[in-house]
Amino acid sequence: MNSRETCEHEGSFSPDGFFMNKKPDVIDVELGLRIRLRREELSITQDVLAEKLRIRPQELEKYECGFEKISASRLLHVSEILDVPIMFFFKSGSDEALPSKEALAGFRFAKHHKAVLRTALSGIVDKRLRAKILAVVQSSESDSER
Structure with missing residues (x-):
């Protein structure tokens, strides 16, 4: 794992060195973590996934760390590339948390x-x-x- 694949939420700076006024939202952090875990499970690097998404690896890193919100269309594309249903990113301990x-x-x-x-x-x-x-x-x- 390279140095840019770690997320630091304690400080007040984003991964690219810009000052952040607030910590990332817990939902964005959880979503990013699920993207990262699935990507690593498939042994796909940030560079490869970013290329498939047609974005810079730094942008993918921001998604994975929760520093930047991911759009629904991009999340759908991520789910297709990582071969999981989009709800994979939202499941909690039980499926009962999802609306029927x-x-x-x-x-x-x-x-x-x-x-x-x-x-x-x-x-x-x-x-x-x-x-x-x-x-x-x-x-x-x-x-x-x-």
């Missing part, structure tokens, strides 16, 4: 209905009527949370 398909469907359903309601309310000219409808919706929302 039903929960995701419910979230999309709720977002859709909120958009429809917002559009419908904006079409009501009478302010008092609009306020009453909104109050009814909000009270039913509170009831369902109990």
Whole structure:
């Protein structure tokens, strides 16, 4: 392992020597660690993975150390190169931490209905009527949370 493949989070400088105002986010550090561990498991160097991603090795190092956030599209490309599903980078001790398909469907359903309601309310000219409808919706929302 070369010297640039170690991450130091104690200091206030990034790997390329620039001053950092804050420590990296713990999620970015965990994500980077999973990338690094899988890369090393496959015996792929930073230089090789960086070349396949069409980025500089220094940028890959920043991802692996959590100093720089990785985009979703780049993470998808990393998962393809490292031959793991993208969720590999997000799994915790158990898969139960991941949202179920039903929960995701419910979230999309709720977002859709909120958009429809917002559009419908904006079409009501009478302010008092609009306020009453909104109050009814909000009270039913509170009831369902109990």
